[in-house]
Amino acid sequence: MSSLQESPSSKLGLRLLTALVIGSMLGSGIFGLPQNMAAGAGAGAIMIGWAISGLGMLMLALCYQMLAMRKPELDNGVFAYARELGGDYVGFNAAWGYWVSAWIGNVGYLVAAFGALGYFFPVFGDGNTPAAILGASTLLWLVHALVLRGIQGAALLNGVVTLAKLAPLLLFIVLVALSFQLTTFQLNFWGRAELGSVLAQVKSTMLVTVWVFIGIEGASVYSARAARRVDVGRATVIGFVITLALLMAVSLLSLGLLTQAELAGLKNPSMAGVLEQAVGAWGAVLIYLGLLVSVGGGFLAWTLLAAESLFSPARASVMPAWLGRQNSAGVPANALWLSSAMVQAFLLLTLFSKASYLALISLSTAMILLPYLFSAIYGALLVRRDSQAGLRVVTALAVAYCLWLLYAAGLKYLLLSALLYAPGAALYLWAKRERGEPAFKRREGLLLAGLTGLALLAAWMLSSGRLAL
Numbered sequence: 001m002s003s004l005q006e007s008p009s010s011k012l013g014l015r016l017l018t019a020l021v022i023g024s025m026l027g028s029g030i031f032g033l034p035q036n037m038a039a040g041a042g043a044g045a046i047m048i049g050w051a052i053s054g055l056g057m058l059m060l061a062l063c064y065q066m067l068a069m070r071k072p073e074l075d076n077g078v079f080a081y082a083r084e085l086g087g088d089y090v091g092f093n094a095a096w097g098y099w100v101s102a103w104i105g106n107v108g109y110l111v112a113a114f115g116a117l118g119y120f121f122p123v124f125g126d127g128n129t130p131a132a133i134l135g136a137s138t139l140l141w142l143v144h145a146l147v148l149r150g151i152q153g154a155a156l157l158n159g160v161v162t163l164a165k166l167a168p169l170l171l172f173i174v175l176v177a178l179s180f181q182l183t184t185f186q187l188n189f190w191g192r193a194e195l196g197s198v199l200a201q202v203k204s205t206m207l208v209t210v211w212v213f214i215g216i217e218g219a220s221v222y223s224a225r226a227a228r229r230v231d232v233g234r235a236t237v238i239g240f241v242i243t244l245a246l247l248m249a250v251s252l253l254s255l256g257l258l259t260q261a262e263l264a265g266l267k268n269p270s271m272a273g274v275l276e277q278a279v280g281a282w283g284a285v286l287i288y289l290g291l292l293v294s295v296g297g298g299f300l301a302w303t304l305l306a307a308e309s310l311f312s313p314a315r316a317s318v319m320p321a322w323l324g325r326q327n328s329a330g331v332p333a334n335a336l337w338l339s340s341a342m343v344q345a346f347l348l349l350t351l352f353s354k355a356s357y358l359a360l361i362s363l364s365t366a367m368i369l370l371p372y373l374f375s376a377i378y379g380a381l382l383v384r385r386d387s388q389a390g391l392r393v394v395t396a397l398a399v400a401y402c403l404w405l406l407y408a409a410g411l412k413y414l415l416l417s418a419l420l421y422a423p424g425a426a427l428y429l430w431a432k433r434e435r436g437e438p439a440f441k442r443r444e445g446l447l448l449a450g451l452t453g454l455a456l457l458a459a460w461m462l463s464s465g466r467l468a469l
Contacts, residue, residue, distance in 0.1 A: 093370065147307070
């Protein structure tokens with residue numbers, strides 16, 4: 001059954017869409033935020049980083065809101081906006097990159113969850129021991145089975161979990177604010193001697209801040225299942241504002257309890273170490289339990305988004321048709337099976353490579369930068385002659401922010417991203433041949449050649465030890 005034929009009762013309203021946005025953004029990232037930000041930056045640079053990311057992501061959120069209102073006929077915005085911008089292969093790459101980002105992020109969630117359990121059960125270690133991989137695999141397929149039963153039920157559960165995980169975050173903010181010391185916050189404010197220039201410090205925060213904001217487009221991805229299209233844009237902005245307030249509070253208040261060097265040395269989830277400093281051992285236990293709830297909700301939200309990010313392009317004929325099939329519950333089952341299989345494969349890879357949580361989230365973040373850029377450019381082109389100057393400013397700033405992110409990510413993640421983007425061409429070629437259509441136009445062939453060249457360079461550098469995850 002097509003998503004366009006769903007009954008009104010199975011559609012998603014403003015509350016569930018907002019919960020999907022918040023739930024997909026508030027996963028494991030916020031719990032490691034104090035250490036992740038302080039690892040490469042002092043308090044001053046962190047504040048600049050938040051100012052850039054907050055403004056940039058707000059512009060992107062407003063861009064998605066505008067596109068939802070101006071182009072209500074375009075389902076799954078991340079894919080559809082890129083396709084409108086540059087054709088089928090550009091749209092395919094946006095969907096492919098978003099999908100890869102989603103399931104790699106889910107691997108990161110599972111590693112973080114079992115790393116948290118390692119606090120109580122040492123056999124799980126940092127989340128990448130044999131016992132942890134076995135437990136993560138079990139959880140993966142339990143959630144897979146849950147989602148197969150229906151999108152609406154899974155979205156309702158995500159809403160409940162989103163509310164549940166806000167409680168420990170709000171308690172953390174209150175307790176840490178009560179213990180905040182301005183003198184500690186001001187110590188080595190710019191951190192230049194140890195951490196380099198302010199610009200270098202700010203750049204070091206960028207992939208971390210983008211990681212915790214990934215999911216801002218969640219309502220847009222589910223636009224075809226929204227009860228009212230106007231709610232897509234509203235959910236995006238509401239979810240962003242709530243999440244930004246929480247993220248900044250957790251990050252900046254922590255700098256008033258522990259110095260930058262102390263925060264940088266904390267084990268993740270570093271919120272546990274911060275709250276333990278404020279109230280004692282029970283604070284760490286609270287955060288570890290909160291992380292487990294939060295990761296469960298984030299994993300569920302991203303399982304939904306990963307499947308949907310393959311489903312819509314398949315319905316639009318740029319992915320193989322079998323990825324566009326739904327089961328009797330209206331779930332894109334084949335897309336879900338493929339997504340879960342890739343999570344399982346990468347879980348096994350983390351066992352052998354001992355890939356860290358931070359490496360996984362950095363790679364996941366790098367994969368989503370191009371889809372964000374495509375959306376922003378499409379928005380800018382759409383309003384370039386608009387009478388509302390404010391919209392032109394918003395979209396221009398969104399484009400500038402996305403370009404800055406590509407620069408801040410650096411050559412390493414550009415190459416690793418190409419290594420993951422290039423193989424997608426095989427799936428695109430499959431879809432085109434399935435429909436008897438020519439695969440690559442001249443401009444698309446040049447794009448493929450560029451991606452393939454970068455991918456081969458990345459593969460050579462990985463094999464020779466010049467590049468590492």
